[in-house]
Amino acid sequence: MTATEAPPGAPAPKAEPLAVRTPPARKRLVPYWLLLPGLLWLLVFFAAPLVYQASTSIQTGSLEEGFKVTWHLATYWDALGAYWPQFVRSVSYAAVATVLCLLLGYPLAYLIAFKAGRWRNLVMILVIAPFFTSFLIRTLAWKTILADGGPVVGALNALHVLDVTNWLGLTEGHRVLATPLAVVCGLTYNFLPFMVLPLYTSLERIDPRLHEAAGDLYARPRTTFRRVTFPLSMPGVVAGTLLTFIPAAGDYINAELLGSTDQKMIGNVIQSQFLRVLDYPTAAALSFILMAAILTMVTLYIRKSGTEDLV
Amino acid sequence: MAVRDTTAPPAARAPHRGLRWLRRHLVTLAGLATLGYLILPNVVVLVFSFNKPNGRFNYSWQRFSLDAWRDPCGVADLCGSLGLSLRIAVWATLGATVLGTMIAFALARYRFRARSSVNTLIFLPMAMPEVVMAASLATLFLNMGIQFGFWTILIAHIMFCLSFVVTAVKARVMSMDPRLEQAAQDLYASPVQTFLRVTLPIAAPGIASGALLSFALSFDDFIITNFNAGSTVTFPMFVWGSAQRGTPVQINVIGSAMFLIAVLCVVAGQLAGARRKRS
Amino acid sequence: MTRTAPPHRSGGDVRLEGISKTYGSFTAVHPLDLTVPAGSFFALLGASGCGKTTTLRMIAGLEDPTTGTVALSGQDVTALPPYKRQVNTVFQNYALFPHLDIHENVAFGLRRRGIKSVKKPVEEMLDLVQLGPMARRRPQQLSGGQQQRVAVARALINKPEVLLLDEPLGALDLKLRRQMQLELKRIQTEVGITFVHVTHDQEEAMTMADTVAVMNGGRVEQLGAPADLYENPASTFVANFLGTSNLIEAEVVTADGEELLLKAGDAALRLPARRCSAPARPGGKVLAGVRPEKVTLAHADDAGSLPGGRNLLPARIKDAGFIGVSTQYVVTVPGLGELAVYEQNIERDGRLIPGADVVLHWSPAHTFGLDAAQDIGAGADLDEEAA
Numbered sequence: 019m020t021a022t023e024a025p026p027g028a029p030a031p032k033a034e035p036l037a038v039r040t041p042p043a044r045k046r047l048v049p050y051w052l053l054l055p056g057l058l059w060l061l062v063f064f065a066a067p068l069v070y071q072a073s074t075s076i077q078t079g080s081l082e083e084g085f086k087v088t089w090h091l092a093t094y095w096d097a098l099g100a101y102w103p104q105f106v107r108s109v110s111y112a113a114v115a116t117v118l119c120l121l122l123g124y125p126l127a128y129l130i131a132f133k134a135g136r137w138r139n140l141v142m143i144l145v146i147a148p149f150f151t152s153f154l155i156r157t158l159a160w161k162t163i164l165a166d167g168g169p170v171v172g173a174l175n176a177l178h179v180l181d182v183t184n185w186l187g188l189t190e191g192h193r194v195l196a197t198p199l200a201v202v203c204g205l206t207y208n209f210l211p212f213m214v215l216p217l218y219t220s221l222e223r224i225d226p227r228l229h230e231a232a233g234d235l236y237a238r239p240r241t242t243f244r245r246v247t248f249p250l251s252m253p254g255v256v257a258g259t260l261l262t263f264i265p266a267a268g269d270y271i272n273a274e275l276l277g278s279t280d281q282k283m284i285g286n287v288i289q290s291q292f293l294r295v296l297d298y299p300t301a302a303a304l305s306f307i308l309m310a311a312i313l314t315m316v317t318l319y320i321r322k323s324g325t326e327d328l329v
Numbered sequence: 330m331a332v333r334d335t336t337a338p339p340a341a342r343a344p345h346r347g348l349r350w351l352r353r354h355l356v357t358l359a360g361l362a363t364l365g366y367l368i369l370p371n372v373v374v375l376v377f378s379f380n381k382p383n384g385r386f387n388y389s390w391q392r393f394s395l396d397a398w399r400d401p402c403g404v405a406d407l408c409g410s411l412g413l414s415l416r417i418a419v420w421a422t423l424g425a426t427v428l429g430t431m432i433a434f435a436l437a438r439y440r441f442r443a444r445s446s447v448n449t450l451i452f453l454p455m456a457m458p459e460v461v462m463a464a465s466l467a468t469l470f471l472n473m474g475i476q477f478g479f480w481t482i483l484i485a486h487i488m489f490c491l492s493f494v495v496t497a498v499k500a501r502v503m504s505m506d507p508r509l510e511q512a513a514q515d516l517y518a519s520p521v522q523t524f525l526r527v528t529l530p531i532a533a534p535g536i537a538s539g540a541l542l543s544f545a546l547s548f549d550d551f552i553i554t555n556f557n558a559g560s561t562v563t564f565p566m567f568v569w570g571s572a573q574r575g576t577p578v579q580i581n582v583i584g585s586a587m588f589l590i591a592v593l594c595v596v597a598g599q600l601a602g603a604r605r606k607r608s
Numbered sequence: 609m610t611r612t613a614p615p616h617r618s619g620g621d622v623r624l625e626g627i628s629k630t631y632g633s634f635t636a637v638h639p640l641d642l643t644v645p646a647g648s649f650f651a652l653l654g655a656s657g658c659g660k661t662t663t664l665r666m667i668a669g670l671e672d673p674t675t676g677t678v679a680l681s682g683q684d685v686t687a688l689p690p691y692k693r694q695v696n697t698v699f700q701n702y703a704l705f706p707h708l709d710i711h712e713n714v715a716f717g718l719r720r721r722g723i724k725s726v727k728k729p730v731e732e733m734l735d736l737v738q739l740g741p742m743a744r745r746r747p748q749q750l751s752g753g754q755q756q757r758v759a760v761a762r763a764l765i766n767k768p769e770v771l772l773l774d775e776p777l778g779a780l781d782l783k784l785r786r787q788m789q790l791e792l793k794r795i796q797t798e799v800g801i802t803f804v805h806v807t808h809d810q811e812e813a814m815t816m817a818d819t820v821a822v823m824n825g826g827r828v829e830q831l832g833a834p835a836d837l838y839e840n841p842a843s844t845f846v847a848n849f850l851g852t853s854n855l856i857e858a859e860v861v862t863a864d865g866e867e868l869l870l871k872a873g874d875a876a877l878r879l880p881a882r883r884c885s886a887p888a889r890p891g892g893k894v895l896a897g898v899r900p901e902k903v904t905l906a907h908a909d910d911a912g913s914l915p916g917g918r919n920l921l922p923a924r925i926k927d928a929g930f931i932g933v934s935t936q937y938v939v940t941v942p943g944l945g946e947l948a949v950y951e952q953n954i955e956r957d958g959r960l961i962p963g964a965d966v967v968l969h970w971s972p973a974h975t976f977g978l979d980a981a982q983d984i985g986a987g988a989d990l991d992e993e994a995a
Contacts, residue, residue: 048435048439049435049438049439049441050435050441052431052432052434052435052439053431053432053435053447055428055431056428056429056431056432056491056495057432057447057450059428059487059488059491060450060451060454060488060491060492061450063466063469063484063485063487063488064450064453064454064462064466064488065450066469067462067465067466067468067469068461068465070465070468070469070472071461071464071465071468074468122359122362122363122366123363125356125357125359125360125362125363126359126360126363126364126367127360128356128360129356129357129359129360129361129364130360133356133357133360139595139599140596141364143591143592143595143596144364144367144368144592145364145367146591146595147371147588147591147592147595148367148368148370148371148588149545149549149591150545150548150549150587150588150590150591151371151374151584151585151587151588152548152549152564152565152568152580152583152584152587153549153551153565154551154565154568154569154572155374155568155580155581155583155584156370156371156374156584157370158388158568158572158576159369159370159371159373159374159377160370161388162373162377162388162389163369163370163373165388165389207366207367207370210363210366210367211367214363260456261455264455264456264457264458265458265459267458268458268459268460268461268552269458269459269460269552270460270552271551271552271569275572285458285460285552288460288461288464289460289555289556292464292467292556293555293556298468298471301464302464302465302468305460305461305464305465306461308458308460308461309457309458309461312456312457312458313456316456506701506703508699508700508701508703509703509705509706511668511670511690511697511699511703512697512699512703512704512705513705513716513720514669514670514689514690514691515668515669515670515690515691515695515696515697515699515763516691516696516716516717516720516762516763516766517691517692517717517720517721517766518691518716518720519689519691519720520689522691522720523691526716526720527705527707530707531705531706531707533707
């Protein structure tokens with residue numbers, strides 16, 4: 019055998035110059051070329067507009083004379099003072115809808131992940147397919163479903179559910195439409211798939227043998243769920259709640275179609291300030307307050323739930 | 330070897346059989362109830378597509394009619410807006426999928442500076458209420474004096490679909506065994522061939538789901554379009570307008586048709602896949 | 609079983625010169641020279657993280673060496689990308705393309721080289737590995753052993769000069785692994801291609817390879833034929849990693865002539881001078897080694913009737929494990945610690961039970977000597993780890 023090992027510490031064999039190879043520059047630039055177009059798009063059409071928006075929010079002026087940056091921060095105070103009820107409403111409606119989505123969505127995601135068997139694909143299709151009917155049309159359908167004197171309202175009335183919701187301040191009298199309940203119900207419905215899909219993704223990754231192992235180690239089904247399944251599905255819970263809460267807080271369609279003027283959310287205000295009143299500084303300030311509020315809440319929430327690798 | 334005491338947890342007292350059944354299937358029943366909640370509006374939309382309303386609004390049942398199905402484009406501008414929405418959705422999907430896939434590959438395959446900033450920039454549009462993005466972008470267009478219309482809508486749609494494509498494709502590429510590409514190189518495939526023959530086909534499901542999601546998001550988008558469309562009317566814009574002016578039965582027809590086509594496509598795809606697997 | 613042997617073709621040799629690999633401050637492979645002769649079955653053996661896979665990947669071109677050159681059949685290929693090297697790899701966990709069926713997996717390399725008529729060679733190759741009927745299945749539908757054979761077929765069909773195998777049997781169960789060891793050896797003999805095989809399983813390396821290089825910490829500890837390595841380990845790592853060794857610390861008493869005289873505890877041991885790889889001066893230390901199966905146990909009562917000229921150690925049996933062909937004893941030698949002794953089950957002495965006083969004896973010719981400056985336990989209990 020002609021093989022020898024270079025003895026440790028001995029000079030490199032044959033005293034050949036150590037040809038250290040580094041990847042050619044062309045190769046090292048590949049990721050940047052891949053990133054460039056997409057990132058430019060985001061920078062120009064997402065980040066830059068936010069900066070623009072920031073400058074708009076501190077401008078004063080009118081449509082006729084044009085707007086100028088005057089560092090008029092009072093716009094923020096005025097906007098908050100005038101529209102704080104809508105802010106509170108947006109956050110609380112969105113929070114309630116998110117909790118409802120989690121409560122309703124979890125069993126469905128669990129069903130698809132563990133119980134559906136050969137029906138799994140069909141159930142999946144039924145969760146996703148409604149996306150293809152415009153959600154505005156589907157939201158309008160709730161107008162029919164919750165119509166005054168319709169079967170749903172009749173049933174809720176007969177079961178005294180409406181008495182409870184009246185007492186909670188969610189409904190008023192014998193109707194559901196044009197009440198907070200209708201708006202929350204619409205929000206919940208609209209964003210439910212955004213809860214179910216991430217939940218399903220994280221549940222599906224759980225090895226069913228873990229359930230058996232927990233059972234083997236004397237955990238009852240409820241304990242298994244609390245100690246094994248739910249903790250393992252946390253990434254899905256976090257992603258789902260974010261994907262539900264964020265768009266729900268900024269939504270104005272449900273409040274517009276299913277609510278009355280008393281259920282207007284901050285989205286409605288921004289929309290009308292921007293598209294109807296044409297008070298751009300106020301609309302910009304309101305968007306910024308909403309954005310800051312949501313980003314703060316989201317950051318705190320992600321910190322607390324300890325799943326920062328979500329990004 | 331320790332013998333496990335099978336009676337260790339004291340057996341719960343046996344409840345009534347019906348109750349026990351209910352308890353065992355509680356999750357299933359709750360899940361099905363949620364599914365019902367999700368599907369109910371679609372059923373209503375479908376049923377009311379056969380309605381013949383008395384007034385301008387199609388909110389209460391009058392009598393059965395096939396009129397709307399016979400003439401789905403019978404309302405002015407409806408099919409025009411639908412065509413526009415489909416056109417925008419196709420282009421937005423194409424743009425977002427290409428740009429997003431490139432970013433996803435860069436993020437999944439390369440280490441480079443500013444990686445975490447890029448990740449944040451990708452994440453932010455998903456963590457931003459649509460109305461904020463919509464108003465900001467519209468402010469930019471207004472200030473630049475850009476005419477609102479097809480192009481502004483398309484730009485906006487590509488922008489917000491991009492992040493979703495990146496997320497979907499990145500997950501797929503990262504879960505891919507790097508040895509597959511090495512095996513291809515080992516088997517005489519050049520980098521380009523490796524990408525086309527191995528990487529791309531294996532990443533395809535991720536790209537496809539990103540594209541599908543983009544299509545659905547773009548086709549169904551209202552808020553961002555509402556701010557950036559000017560006087561251009563997409564299908565959701567048309568529906569929004571009709572909620573004020575009066576809802577023609579035809580929108581139910583279109584909505585139901587889209588729903589049924591989607592279900593049929595997926596079912597057909599599933600069946601084809603199952604058959605191929607069996608043979 | 610009918611086979612059509614592929615045209616005989618001799619493989620090329622692999623020559624590594626001063627090759628090394630560092631990642632940042634970590635050196636995976638220290639500069640190393642290695643020649644694998646054409647047509648041989650060469651094994652790189654070592655525990656996980658010893659640099660064996662990195663070495664293999666540098667031959668394949670999947671890893672750029674930090675220094676040094678790789679030559680195949682006398683041609684420097686260091687700068688060539690993997691797809692331009694006449695080398696193919698059987699990957700750990702096989703890396704079969706999940707989106708292609710078995711036929712297309714095997715045909716992949718041929719197609720990339722622009723060969724149009726792949727049907728016949730692929731069918732022949734699948735017959736060779738007995739997977740003809742599976743051609744249209746997907747990799748996920750095959751068992752581990754079948755996937756392994758697809759991986760071999762996919763590499764071999766390209767008639768490489770060298771076939772690289774990266775832990776090819778690691779994912780198989782024991783019985784299948786034994787079967788595939790013989791199968792791979794048979795294929796290698798049949799096609800005559802140079803095989804470079806990376807494994808952490810010392811039995812696998814010894815069964816299959818003509819030459820084994822034992823790697824540890826990014827260096828080749830020792831290289832040679834399996835029997836040579838086993839009988840004459842040059843370091844404690846090799847002694848412990850290949851099989852089991854009893855290593856006894858001893859002091860050199862005399863070091864002249866053919867034989868060294870050692871003192872271990874109270875006992876005197878003899879060691880052939882040519883089997884001692886360490887420098888030995890009187891008063892210096894060495895490690896005296898002996899394989900457990902070379903040692904014989906005698907009950908203390910029979911100590912007087914032992915033949916002369918043997919190394920003797922008094923001991924007490926601590927534990928005895930019956931494993932069919934042999935019985936494995938753990939004995940305690942006062943002042944020296946525990947040693948292992950394997951006795952063939954030919955005539956079992958009923959008195960040899962735990963607690964019994966015994967005498968260990970073996971021929972001095974079976975003793976080997978190692979440098980005492982090394983870690984006496986290096987390499988022990990490593991071979992069970994998955995790489």
